[in-house]
Amino acid sequence: MHMADSYNIASARAHSNIAFIKYWGNRDPLLRLPANSSLSMNLLALHTTTTVRWSADLAADSLTINGEAANVAALRRVQAHLDMLRRRLGTKLRAQVDSRNNFPMGAGIASSASAFAALTMAAVAALHGQLAERELTTLARLGSGSAARSIPGGFVEWQAANAHADSYAETIAPADHWQLADVIAIVSHQHKRVGSTAGHASAHSSLFQSARVETAAARLQEVKQALYQRDFAWLARVVEADSNLMHAVMMTSAPPLFYWQPLTLAVMEAVRNWREADGLRVCYTLDAGPNVHCICAAADAQAVAERLADLSPDIDMLRSGVGGGAVVLSASE
Ligand code: PMV
Numbered sequence: 001m002h003m004a005d006s007y008n009i010a011s012a013r014a015h016s017n018i019a020f021i022k023y024w025g026n027r028d029p030l031l032r033l034p035a036n037s038s039l040s041m042n043l044l045a046l047h048t049t050t051t052v053r054w055s056a057d058l059a060a061d062s063l064t065i066n067g068e069a070a071n072v073a074a075l076r077r078v079q080a081h082l083d084m085l086r087r088r089l090g091t092k093l094r095a096q097v098d099s100r101n102n103f104p105m106g107a108g109i110a111s112s113a114s115a116f117a118a119l120t121m122a123a124v125a126a127l128h129g130q131l132a133e134r135e136l137t138t139l140a141r142l143g144s145g146s147a148a149r150s151i152p153g154g155f156v157e158w159q160a161a162n163a164h165a166d167s168y169a170e171t172i173a174p175a176d177h178w179q180l181a182d183v184i185a186i187v188s189h190q191h192k193r194v195g196s197t198a199g200h201a202s203a204h205s206s207l208f209q210s211a212r213v214e215t216a217a218a219r220l221q222e223v224k225q226a227l228y229q230r231d232f233a234w235l236a237r238v239v240e241a242d243s244n245l246m247h248a249v250m251m252t253s254a255p256p257l258f259y260w261q262p263l264t265l266a267v268m269e270a271v272r273n274w275r276e277a278d279g280l281r282v283c284y285t286l287d288a289g290p291n292v293h294c295i296c297a298a299a300d301a302q303a304v305a306e307r308l309a310d311l312s313p314d315i316d317m318l319r320s321g322v323g324g325g326a327v328v329l330s331a332s333e
Contacts, residue, residue, distance in 0.1 A: 025203030
């Protein structure tokens with residue numbers, strides 16, 4: 001018998017993702033049903049590897065992150081996810097969870113998407129569950145909305161819907177469809193003061209949220225067409241507009257959320273100039289933090305990285321191509 005079979009243990013790996021059309025605000029916070037559909041690209045170079053061991057010998061669930069016992073808040077959130085998975089998989093077993101990111105935790109790069117995607121995949125595989133990809137995306141979504149988009153590969157759309165089963169994510173183009181890259185300009189290593197869960201909850205308090213949500217589907221269709229046609233100028237225009245709209249909502253929420261720092265704005269302005277004046281295929285997008293994701297044609301990634309380095313000695317960088325979907329790893333990996 002295979003070792004893994006007797007121990008109900010499995011490992012899975014999932015990539016982080018960067019949204020071109022943002023998820024911000026829920027129509028149902030408990031089910032994490034988003035206000036609008038979103039679209040993202042998986043990041044090959046940034047991933048989480050998670051091992052789950054279900055066992056009757058465990059008195060309680062446990063969680064280590066990068067080899068160290070996790071804090072209570074992280075453990076509670078993972079326990080809630082495990083409770084949901086126990087109900088779905090019909091087990092009362094407790095789980096030992098070990099999660100490792102290959103990217104620096106303190107870099108202000110979100111790990112919840114790759115973390116809940118890898119956790120969901122590993123937890124199901126360790127109980128020999130065979131669930132369709134679509135359902136796996138809905139289960140991952142319950143842990144962190146953007147995690148739904150880290151299960152399928154390449155370029156992924158996550159559907160807004162009113163029912164749990166209908167709010168799933170799926171690949172709209174495979175990773176090799178277009179050689180894009182993300183050069184992440186890390187302008188601050190500070191942990192974000194207001195995380196995305198609290199941010200989603202206050203999104204509706206902005207006068208601009210309804211306008212953003214009402215027009216999101218049209219932008220998503222434009223991004224999809226730009227992707228299919230590999231039209232960078234079109235992609236850049238809509239991706240930057242969508243990021244700006246989300247940050248306008250953040251800044252006008254109660255309490256207001258200002259994630260940008262002076263260097264953030266300097267990078268955004270430089271990126272726009274490099275594209276409009278110098279013809280580099282690059283555009284910016286930002287998540288709930290000050291770091292700037294410079295989405296570019298892979299052929300222009302080196303030039304973008306060099307220009308970022310010249311812009312300020314205070315900018316650190318992470319670089320990634322387009323990643324595939326979440327996978328269960330074999331025992332040797
Ligand atoms: O999955 P969450 O709750 O961490 O939300 C992600 C929110 C943004 O990163 C700001 C936007 C997005 O679509 O990824």
